[in-house]
Amino acid sequence: MATTQEYGLGEFTYPRGWFMIAESSKVTSTPQGVKFFGQEFALYRGKASGKVILLDAYCPHMGTHIGRNTTSYVAQDGAVEDDNIRCPYHAWRFGPDGKCNEIPYSCGPIPPAAKVRSWKVEERMGVVYVWYDAEGGEPDYEVPNIVEAGLPNWVPMRFDDLGELNSHQQEIVDNITDAAHFGPIHGSITQYFENEFRGQYAIQRMGGGHRTLTTSDGPMLETVATYHGPSILITHMIGTHETYMYIAHTPIEDGKVQVWHGLLVKSPNHTDKYTEEDVAIARAYQEVALAAFAQDFEAWTHKRPNTKGMYVLGDGPFLKQRQWYKQFYNPRAQRDEITKGVDGIYHVRGLEAAPKKEAA
Ligand code: FES
Numbered sequence: 001m002a003t004t005q006e007y008g009l010g011e012f013t014y015p016r017g018w019f020m021i022a023e024s025s026k027v028t029s030t031p032q033g034v035k036f037f038g039q040e041f042a043l044y045r046g047k048a049s050g051k052v053i054l055l056d057a058y059c060p061h062m063g064t065h066i067g068r069n070t071t072s073y074v075a076q077d078g079a080v081e082d083d084n085i086r087c088p089y090h091a092w093r094f095g096p097d098g099k100c101n102e103i104p105y106s107c108g109p110i111p112p113a114a115k116v117r118s119w120k121v122e123e124r125m126g127v128v129y130v131w132y133d134a135e136g137g138e139p140d141y142e143v144p145n146i147v148e149a150g151l152p153n154w155v156p157m158r159f160d161d162l163g164e165l166n167s168h169q170q171e172i173v174d175n176i177t178d179a180a181h182f183g184p185i186h187g188s189i190t191q192y193f194e195n196e197f198r199g200q201y202a203i204q205r206m207g208g209g210h211r212t213l214t215t216s217d218g219p220m221l222e223t224v225a226t227y228h229g230p231s232i233l234i235t236h237m238i239g240t241h242e243t244y245m246y247i248a249h250t251p252i253e254d255g256k257v258q259v260w261h262g263l264l265v266k267s268p269n270h271t272d273k274y275t276e277e278d279v280a281i282a283r284a285y286q287e288v289a290l291a292a293f294a295q296d297f298e299a300w301t302h303k304r305p306n307t308k309g310m311y312v313l314g315d316g317p318f319l320k321q322r323q324w325y326k327q328f329y330n331p332r333a334q335r336d337e338i339t340k341g342v343d344g345i346y347h348v349r350g351l352e353a354a355p356k357k358e359a360a
Pocket residue numbers: 059060061062063064087088089090091092
């Protein structure tokens with residue numbers, strides 16, 4: 001693995017943006033410890049509001065991890081009360097704003113510094129997101145959304161937690177511009193390919209045959225893959241079925257990421273409301289999509305870091321993409337300067353441009 005500095009991305013170790021930190025269904029009123037951006041957090045769902053709460057992990061009293069404890073009586077009796085959480089060691093209680101609001105054994109005042117940071121979180125499409133910004137600024141774009149999620153004729157997304165990958169996220173982001181890997185890795189016969197960079201979006205439009213996601217006598221596989229910021233990739237795919245593939249990669253520490261994969265499938269039987277049979281077909285197709293993603297994953301798992309690529313004609317616009325990616329690792333005030341000359345559509349020698357109907 002290599003670090004952000006070795007890739008020369010910018011002054012911040014972790015990029016600015018919205019990041020997946022959990023599946024909604026896995027966050028309950030039993031606190032859990034999670035690690036992202038090189039730091040520990042306590043994650044739980046408030047009992048009163050049902051909202052997800054993410055706090056810095058370490059109690060200001062004596063440094064106990066608020067989220068990683070199961071054996072104390074505080075934990076056994078339920079550390080979460082309404083939207084508050086109690087530290088297991090001496091039962092100091094913290095509100096969803098991170099401020100200590102009760103020290104059960106002390107008659108003195110609560111010290112003003114008795115607080116932990118409470119992070120900005122949002123839930124959408126069954127995903128819990130945190131906003132991360134080394135400068136501490138407010139979000140400058142919305143949490144990504146797929147409007148079809150929640151429609152009755154789309155089988156709801158199920159997530160595959162792929163665990164940790166010992167690679168820097170740059171290696172994954174490179175995939176969006178990697179025109180030449182489709183044949184060797186995925187068995188695709190790429191007919192058209194182009195990239196577009198626009199603000200926080202990086203888009204790839206691709207069409208062709210595919211050995212696994214469509215059949216030789218079936219429709220062409222056409223995909224529009226869009227990075228919404230530095231870590232969420234949503235791909236609209238029209239092949240054997242119409243789907244959205246969801247990929248999220250969140251840094252655990254510098255040079256290591258947590259990866260999730262999900263698939264939202266339009267009713268394969270074209271019914272107004274998806275059926276049990278649709279669910280079975282969707283889940284089977286998800287396995288195929290996951291197998292295609294695993295082909296990339298295996299290459300990433302064993303490669304050395306690509307801190308200096310040897311690019312040739314026919315490769316995608318890697319250097320533009322890496323320049324686009326730098327906007328998230330540097331102060332916002334420098335963004336326009338960093339992305340100057342990057343926004344636009346790029347074609348690859350030897351491949352057709354995407355048909356104009358494809359709009360992101
Ligand atoms: S260490 Fe948390 S209450 Fe004492």
